[in-house]
Amino acid sequence: MASRPPTLKRKVLTARHEPEPVAYGQGRGGRPWRRLRDQILKRDGYLCQCVACKARPVPRVAHEVDHVRPVAEGGTDDPVNLQAINRDCHKAKTQAEALRGRKR
Structure with a gap:
């Protein structure tokens, strides 16, 4: 009787091999941030x-x-530190902040 090739043997997984738990809804892009974003956009009337x-x-x-x-x-x-902003204005503001950060 032929034995199984060594590549098909099941490996025993240790804790090191287990996948990291996924933290859905955390950080920007999660549900709390989306709710806060919608609240700020409504507060500012969807205007920059x-x-x-x-x-x-x-x-x-x-x-x-x-x-x-x-x-x-x-x-x-x-929410006091957040504001609704246009894409183009946001891009210009972010570039100015990055330049200011590089000069430090």
Whole structure:
């Protein structure tokens, strides 16, 4: 009787081989963040709240939510620190923050 080849033998898995538990709904992209994002967009009337758009006669439509004070500089996810913002304005603001961070 032929024995099974060694490659088909079942290996005993240790704790090291077990997959990491998946934490669904954690961080930005999870359900709590989506709820907070929707709350902020409704609060701001789906209009961009950046400095440039507030100076315009007709502000742009907001697609995203941004931290007024970045988390890297001590900001939090508190609704007071969040604002609705347009994609293009958000991109420009993020680039300015990254440049400011590189200069430190």
